[in-house]
Amino acid sequence: MKRNISTMIFLAGLTLMGACGEPGDGTSAGTESGGIVEISVVGSTTVQPLAELLSESYEAIDPNVLVTVSGGGSSVGVKSAAEQTADIGMASREIKESEIQDCPEIVVHTIARDGIAIVANPDIDVDEITMEQAREIFSGEITDWSEVGGTAGMITVASREEGSGTRSAFEDLVMNDALISEMAILQPSNGAIRTTVATTPGCIAFLSFGYLDSNTKPMAVDGALPTAENVSAGSYPVVRPLNMVTYGEPTGAVAEWLDFIVGEDGQAIVAAEGYIPI
Amino acid sequence: MENETTRMSTEDYSLYYGKFKALNSINIEIPSNRITAFIGPSGCGKSTFLRSFNRMNDLIPGVTTTGTVNLDGRDVAREDVVKLRKKVGMVFQRPNPFPKSIFDNVAYGPRLHGLKNRSELAVLVEKSLRQAAIWEEVKDDLQKSGMSLSGGQQQRLCIARAIAVEPEVILMDEPASALDPVATLKIEELMNELKKNYTIAIVTHNMQQAGRVSDYTAFMLTDQNRAGNLIEFGATKQIFTTPVNSRTEDYISGRFG
């Protein structure tokens, strides 16, 4: 009987202790166990596949490192780095002022840039729109393809959900203060957006460069097609950074991995996946 | 009855299900090493009364009692229920062997009460099975499941299981009502053997059975409030031939019930 009570108190204590949070060890360095250094990476689902690829390539070079990449979203990524529950946080957007205020110690490493392409269903016969038209289409003012020079047909807008890094970048860069139409189909991921655009007649959406393929039709904006070359040349305007966030300057294996990413081999992978090297 | 020693007795014993009085102030003395039969129509409370001796009624929510039930002069309510049930064994209406081997069925009780030694257990199991007159039928395969036996064998296995904890009293709640006549006869013969060593109380529907096997008979009947009363208690021969109470006579002669 007594033992039961003490077990319960122990468990309750454990819960409370956990609730207070454990202090981290100061900087991001990875966790070593049994000769293997583990780096935990958490955050944006846009960066996740790229980070996975980068970790696999790096582990081929240094087998003593194990990088585990988890999703959770950009905000969770920044929070995890700030609270040191992960070695690295991933964010597919700029780090917000409020986030830096909450934790001034965080250090941002831009590992690539990502263009955001405007894509349409392959059957659409419009090849180019202006920034202004894009704004009006996504805000719901233009509702028919004939208004932008195509064959008459209803425009169906698809968009990422509110809060997504891709969406907030798109809103900053394209929408200015206009709001994306409430009628838009909202999908919680780039993959779902691509499927939606590819299969829905008259559909238009925005999509991270990494997800472009022949099933969707990229549109030129103000005369520039969404390609890495045009981004590098500065003619394609819709671009956002892909960031890694650490708590303090990284050391050890974490620093080495980040160096690998921004180095030649890492950036080659970035380019091969359709993103823009820095 | 003067020459008998009393093994169990009740004094002004009443039992209630919630507010409903099921047994009304029963006084009885059950003699040692004899078979005492409880007879009466359905619902007269004879099974409930039998289950009072090993406090099986404790399991039913809302049961309260007044008066006392005594074993060897001591109130069973004050006794540790585990010790009480070790001294007062029970055999149920439907044979209820556990889904275990024959050996484990019989060894179940002794193991509970702390006997671990394998060879001592084996001796005890054999002795119990012999006493229950089933040894010859099962000795070749004690690892066989108790459930695989016939109904009559199962009931004798249950008797062996009850004997194995070396009780003083064995309560039998209509032990043969689910069995065929041949199996019933075997159980009755067995009871006659067992009374040498044990005190037996049996509830039965079957008056012929009571007449055949018991030394004493208690006749119970419900009163106008549906509470069970002890109407008459005496030597079986006397109850069946010269009952004092007219209601006993009516029941015995088959005028009701």
Add this chain to the structure above:
Amino acid sequence: MNKRNFSQNMAFGMFWLAGIVSVLIMAFVVGYIMVKGLPGISLDFFTTSPRGGLSCDGGIYSTIVTTFYMIVVTLVFATPLGVGTAIYLTEYSSNTDNRVAGRMVSIARFGVDTLAGVPSIIFGLFGYALFVTAMNLGFSILSASLAGACLIIPVIIRTTEEALKAVPAGYREGSLALGANRWETTWKVVLPAALRGISTGILLSAGRIVSETAIFFVTLGGSYRVPHSLMSGGRTMALHVYYLAMETRAFDKAMSTAAVLVALIIIMNLAINMVTNKIAAK
């Protein structure tokens, strides 16, 4: 009379239709997934881990491992609690010791009924708030199992209760009459007799863990590496299907993984039916 026969025939026709439609739906869903998914399945598919980020090459090895871990760890948490609760509710509820015990039973019963109605996304939200964030366990097998355990505890309780209730009362009486106490009776007689029933409950729960996505989406992290400790994140097969369909270019792999998942569920159902039939045969 003819009118009555006519309405009977009409009605029965509808019932036949309903039964047939139900089977057709099953056949169509399962058939579609299998037809689209099976061509992508080879031995390699089971023995290699996903790799290659967005293109998601490779197989599903690590997700099988994670699924297995999740089943084991979740059951370790949930089984004692679930079986314990069921025992208390069925074996101890009739105890007349005191009023408090009766009150406890109804309080516990209320808790179980409420828990059974909680939707899985709430378990996910709760797991995220308590285990991932407040207790600092991060996206890990541990966090996800704790949240997952909340989902299956009611399943285990319900099936165990049914199994215990199916044990004949005579077993309990027989044991108690031999001087066994409640616990000895439960442990030595009732539980062994209910074991098959309880094991179907555990299989059923394992199935729920295999199928669950919403909870793990917000607590498990989704790393496709082979997990190496309770604190590793991971990706179950069901979660992998979601990621494949929603986050990568590998839609065909999503179908193949879904096919494996459905096959696994079919096998588990067959196992459950086998166990139940054996109980029925007894």
Add this chain to the structure above:
Amino acid sequence: MTSGSRRTGLEKTMKTVLLVSALASLLIVLLIFIFTMKGALPAFRELGVWEMLSGTTWRPGNGEFGILAMIAGSGLVTFGAVLIGVPLALGTAVFLSEIAPGWIVKIVRPSIELLAGIPSVVYGLFGMVVLVPLVREIPAPGNAGFGLLSASIVLAVMVLPTIASISEFAIRSVPGGYREGSLALGATKWETVSRVLIPAARPGIISAVVLGLGRALGETIAMIMVIGNSVILPAAITGNPLSIFLSRARTLTGNIAVEISYATGVHESALFATGVVLFVLIMLVNSSAGFLLKRGAR
């Protein structure tokens, strides 16, 4: 220590242990309530409970957190699922318990059990690649396939097994005497089913439907894959009022799952508030079963 006192000690210990485990479920429920409430409190305080419940606009970027559209979305999709699923489920239940020959039962019942076991993500996938394109074929302006109809069909299939198997059990549990009594009076089998069996099994059927409702309200992953997730009050898109089902919508569950990854601050809190609303809604539905049963018993 004697064997007897050790046995008694074990008995008492186990009783406490079992009681503690029995109370664990309640503890979990309380913890869930506390943590969800704690998360939701800032939003309720800052935005107002009523404002949230009655607000139709959800634009976290603008600080607008109305969840009425999601409540409507959850309600409508559940209604749609009931409309499609309940007749099918009850029909199947009657078929299995009263009509189907043994060998057919042996095919139908495992099929339904299998339907119950298929992961919701697989239903979502199936909905995405099969149902959505089919629904898209319905000619109506703005119909993209994603929406309430696709979601309702998927959901109907998902609740079918729950409702069918519990109802079947309820009908089977009707005492055989009822059946024989009715048939002996010259009633046809159909009259027996419709006038005797179904009324007698009504409590079980009601709780089956309510349980199915709870399931439907709680479904997440399959919903976000097919419903379109737009935060709008669903409305008919053509003159035909039924076309409301071609409208896109978002469920309460979907709102949480879709945005929790990105949310911080009030936004995150508003998602916990969504969770509280969902929790309360499901509790109401589940307890209504008890209420309906009591009324039915009278």
